[in-house]
Amino acid sequence: MWQEVVNGGKDDAAACIVPTLDWLQRLPPVDVALDIQRWNLGAGESAVMHHARELAADRAILDDAAARRCARSINIAMTGTCGVIVLAKRRGLLPKAEPAFRQLQAAGLWLSEELIAALLQEAGG
Structure with missing residues (x-):
């Protein structure tokens, strides 16, 4: 979720760099699918999985353990930041x-x- 990243503060590298990336597409807020909502994840993780599914993305980038379990359960391919x-x-x-x-x-x-x-x-x- 955009706000999670850009509100990191002036010492946060991602918060400083992300707003300057002209290739980055900011997606509008969505009503997350019920099967994802049921996992009670953070808004960012839920939105990532929702968009990954809706856009038929090759994979989602997820680090949160619960979000990764959710992605596996609903067949969303993923990788982590590492x-x-x-x-x-x-x-x-x-x-x-x-x-x-x-x-x-x-x-x-x-x-x-x-x-x-x-x-x-x-x-x-």
Whole structure:
């Protein structure tokens, strides 16, 4: 959800960058489908899954564990933020993946050292 991201404050990288991205499409608020509402997820996670389904998206980006369980139960393919970083590194869009994982860690996303090591191996460095 747009507000969740852009209201992060002046020290939040996403809050500063997202409003400047001309390729990013801001979708209008929706009445989320009942099968998604029943999971009592946050507004952002619910909207992501609703739009993923409605737009027949290849996948949704979800990090929240309950949202990922919901997506699996209603057959929405997904990846997490770390998966996006791995893909960006593999495609040569990032020279190194580790700084991105460390930034996520610093922002409060729980990433163990073992997980980071596995992600770095998957990303190829």
